[in-house]
Amino acid sequence: MRHVYLDHLSATPLLPEAFEAMKPYFLEAYGNPSSLHQHGLRVREALTQARVQIAELVRAESPDEIFFTSGGTESVNLAVKGVAYANKRRGNHIVWSEVEHPAVMNSVEFLEKEGFTHSKVPVDSVGRVQVERLREAITDQTTLICVQLANHDIGTLQPVAEVGAIAAERGIPLFVDANSAAGWVPIDVQHLGASLLSLSPHRFYGPKGVGVLYRNRRARLVSILHGGVQEGGRRAGTENVPAIVGAGVAAQAAARDLESRVTHVRGLQERLWSGLKAAIPFLKLNGPEPGPQRICNNLNLSTEFIEGEGQLLLLDMHGIAVASGSSCVSKSLKISHVLAAIGLDHALAQGNLIMTLGRDNTAEEMDYVVDEFSRIVEKLRGMSPMWDEFQRGIIDSVVAPTGRGRSFSEYAAEVSGKAAH
Amino acid sequence: MRHVYLDHLSATPLLPEAFEAMKPYFLEAYGNPSSLHQHGLRVREALTQARVQIAELVRAESPDEIFFTSGGTESVNLAVKGVAYANKRRGNHIVWSEVEHPAVMNSVEFLEKEGFTHSKVPVDSVGRVQVERLREAITDQTTLICVQLANHDIGTLQPVAEVGAIAAERGIPLFVDANSAAGWVPIDVQHLGASLLSLSPHRFYGPKGVGVLYRNRRARLVSILHGGVQEGGRRAGTENVPAIVGAGVAAQAAARDLESRVTHVRGLQERLWSGLKAAIPFLKLNGPEPGPQRICNNLNLSTEFIEGEGQLLLLDMHGIAVASGSSCVSKSLKISHVLAAIGLDHALAQGNLIMTLGRDNTAEEMDYVVDEFSRIVEKLRGMSPMWDEFQRGIIDSVVAPTGRGRSFSEYAAEVSGKAAH
Amino acid sequence: MSDTYTLYNKTVMDHFMNPRNMGDLPNADGIGEVGAAACGDIMKMSLKVENGRITDARFKTFGCGSAIASSSMATELIKGRTIEEALHFSNQEVVDALGGLPPVKIHCSVLAEEALKAALEDYVKRNPESASQVPPSAASANGR
Amino acid sequence: MSDTYTLYNKTVMDHFMNPRNMGDLPNADGIGEVGAAACGDIMKMSLKVENGRITDARFKTFGCGSAIASSSMATELIKGRTIEEALHFSNQEVVDALGGLPPVKIHCSVLAEEALKAALEDYVKRNPESASQVPPSAASANGR
Numbered sequence A, B: 001m002r003h004v005y006l007d008h009l010s011a012t013p014l015l016p017e018a019f020e021a022m023k024p025y026f027l028e029a030y031g032n033p034s035s036l037h038q039h040g041l042r043v044r045e046a047l048t049q050a051r052v053q054i055a056e057l058v059r060a061e062s063p064d065e066i067f068f069t070s071g072g073t074e075s076v077n078l079a080v081k082g083v084a085y086a087n088k089r090r091g092n093h094i095v096w097s098e099v100e101h102p103a104v105m106n107s108v109e110f111l112e113k114e115g116f117t118h119s120k121v122p123v124d125s126v127g128r129v130q131v132e133r134l135r136e137a138i139t140d141q142t143t144l145i146c147v148q149l150a151n152h153d154i155g156t157l158q159p160v161a162e163v164g165a166i167a168a169e170r171g172i173p174l175f176v177d178a179n180s181a182a183g184w185v186p187i188d189v190q191h192l193g194a195s196l197l198s199l200s201p202h203r204f205y206g207p208k209g210v211g212v213l214y215r216n217r218r219a220r221l222v223s224i225l226h227g228g229v230q231e232g233g234r235r236a237g238t239e240n241v242p243a244i245v246g247a248g249v250a251a252q253a254a255a256r257d258l259e260s261r262v263t264h265v266r267g268l269q270e271r272l273w274s275g276l277k278a279a280i281p282f283l284k285l286n287g288p289e290p291g292p293q294r295i296c297n298n299l300n301l302s303t304e305f306i307e308g309e310g311q312l313l314l315l316d317m318h319g320i321a322v323a324s325g326s327s328c329v330s331k332s333l334k335i336s337h338v339l340a341a342i343g344l345d346h347a348l349a350q351g352n353l354i355m356t357l358g359r360d361n362t363a364e365e366m367d368y369v370v371d372e373f374s375r376i377v378e379k380l381r382g383m384s385p386m387w388d389e390f391q392r393g394i395i396d397s398v399v400a401p402t403g404r405g406r407s408f409s410e411y412a413a414e415v416s417g418k419a420a421h
Numbered sequence C, D: 001m002s003d004t005y006t007l008y009n010k011t012v013m014d015h016f017m018n019p020r021n022m023g024d025l026p027n028a029d030g031i032g033e034v035g036a037a038a039c040g041d042i043m044k045m046s047l048k049v050e051n052g053r054i055t056d057a058r059f060k061t062f063g064c065g066s067a068i069a070s071s072s073m074a075t076e077l078i079k080g081r082t083i084e085e086a087l088h089f090s091n092q093e094v095v096d097a098l099g100g101l102p103p104v105k106i107h108c109s110v111l112a113e114e115a116l117k118a119a120l121e122d123y124v125k126r127n128p129e130s131a132s133q134v135p136p137s138a139a140s141a142n143g144r
Ligand SMILES: Cc1ncc(COP(=O)(O)O)c(C=O)c1O
Pocket: A009, A071, A072, A073, A074, A076, A101, A103, A148, A150, A151, A152, A177, A178, A179, A180, A200, B227, B228, B236, B237, B238
């Protein structure tokens, strides 16, 4: 059986050259960078180098603007809470978009309990932040604006530079969550107008266990993990040296190979989407069409009349690894809030599937996926009472409505006696 | 030149068997445990196994009581803040000892700014928490008691089980910071009466980038890093899979080898201390004498009349890696608050040196250290105006007072025109 | 990777991959359809009843792997039972026969129970004479 | 590990490991002792002065590596200077001659400057006739 990994947003394999660079820091150069002896000083140099490598990837002015954390989530928490707490005396209002990752969303909701206020900016039907609405949401209490670079679910590239210009005009720090974008989109913090920007190295062939926060020197930031004075006093705790070294190497490779990776992956994205579209009726692409508004490595699909987990499991049994934003797949038993934010019909949200591509995928793999997935959809539709009702004209398609009957969502609400969302 | 690593509290080399176990999780089994396909499910099993291995090391009732974080500091922050926030409606008072690690201290101080209150319990001259004072500090608003298992600086073993009994009696959760103890002291969370207990695998030959928090099911705990629902919703963020796997293996080895490691290291501790004591006059051991009140792998020394950084650097130039709690060594330019808490004379705090032993140290190494260190002390004393003044009877020794003159601290205060502490 | 890792145990995976009794029964004697809007599962069950005994059962399911497996297993278990026995059918039987389900997926087995009971109710409605066999509480408790 | 990693640069390490002019001067013409209680450094400097020119200098230091290196370097730099030149001595000379110090260690060089000036002050006190050479502001600014 072929193995096709299409879940690069969840995890990427570590780059062999990154692993090679990490190896000595496990058994041999095991020192703590806070130590003043050989063992400590040696690994300090390694951290310095990694900081330079990361700074180059995002075009930071200085490596001192790079902070290492334990991962994308911690970087987001540090940015959101660290800026909010640091500016508590100036104001208590946060502006953020409704498609932000749960790391942002739940950090903001935590702060709300602590007395902060916030405004959630809506997105359009492809998930793009409505910039004018964002501008209107800013108050004189606003101390932070949060907009992601690319959406983690539907791949929408956000108009961050536009937001950055507004932020600069109002003198408010802008935090850009680039956890799902870095490595796949060229990043220039200056150009974006980002005061803070988070990266997740394990999304671009770096190791797990390390995250990055870029912070412009002018942006005030307090620490959220308290303890020692590592990372310039902004992140306590013994540094995860091997992972930081790996992150640096992965960043260097990402900067070097960005163009070729993007070109390759964008080609696959187009091939896969046009293949699927042709082979499978009643399939919807969520988010923008492949092109300048969409990240190069993501396809977010909704297969009508069938549910996402079944599709995912059968694909897995055929060697194809994907993700899904359906409620059955999520631990919270709710559909992805991003799908809700773009107003996706419940039926389509339940049939959700996320395919994220990487540098090792091939054109043949895309064709294989189209083939296998067509068969799987057919099989699951054969089991679906909805498909049957659709064939018999009782319910109607949402993707390509015929006007013959109720939508699945209406139908489901009737069956269960509860509204579908 | 010989290399003698005596800084095991700062970092330990990774156990080769732990590294072997980790390896596949970098390049091959790189999946995200949240993923529902092969790549995700495979690593889920690895996490489950690691949880069992850790649970066994601390005798947790169930692996579900084990949470993985990014390190000792995060575990401490999660315990302190996570319990404080979770019980906000019941009370807002925290009881902690004045020798807790900065991770506890600074977490408590952060909470103070957020409206919590706290009582700092004093220690005796060897750093032992005064249990009666702790009992008195508890109020009906107290929702958390924090006491470490072993002190990170001076190796004092705390009367945790006694505190645990008080906590149980009052129905207050006890958090035990075992970051510097785990792997070197047998731990039984039941026996200690710990509701929460933090571990730092890289202190017992596990990898960096992973920490552990044990939490008894009955203790309420909310998350402090917000985002996804990893770790039962108590710690958001993609899991650091390889490090967690390594932590599990290291825990298993620690449980298996605990007795032999302790026996070996305790022997070295005694040999080293008696060697140093015999060879070097005016040398003070801080904390309890080696024995049941002191952790087996720590010697905390104060060399009178000379400063700590110089000792550390010269030892390093002779291949011997140690730490120091002197102010010149700390990034904050303050002496360790633990040394201040035990009322150590300023002169002795400045001459501080911390030697922490590990399983690979040998008796010959101890003898080498005694030799080299004696020469280094002699060299530095030769440069010290204090030593000269002492020889001439102008100032007096604190370690072995002769009653001939003022102490160095008085003298230093006079020279600088400022109080020494 | 040499082994195959699965989200569900072997039995569940087998019933998901190779569902038993999938489809509709032509001329069914009772049809029930239920759903849980929150998780987006819909299950439809059709029964054939002869002499007060379920002789055949079919399902169609829109839902996750464990929903499909639960319906498959429920139809297997129910065949051959009397109406009264069937009215005492509990989701736990499905869970046990499947060798367990993850905690968040137990509701799938509940849905299978509900679909079966809705189909039985439909049967009773169509065959009022059979109602005498049915304790009144059982029939109404599961009606919707 | 093949290379040697050092906290300070080569020059600083050299002056720390092999300090120049360490010791006391018998019959010193000026002795100064200063300290920074916060960091626990104490520096003592002894000077030999002939015809208004520093002909020899010695130090003793209780302090960290950079404090020792700073005093060693300061004594090297000061030898041969006139009293007036010496009174214009600044810690930056020590920092530069050492090829730089970490930011948190700059105070060590300041201490070296202060020790020197305290020794000069002592010399001036002992030799009031030399005071004419000394601009009054310079002497008092550094006195304690
Ligand atoms: C946009 C975005 N933010 C934050 C995160 C959280 O990252 P992690 O799980 O690596 O901590 C993710 C992960 O998918 C993401 O895509």
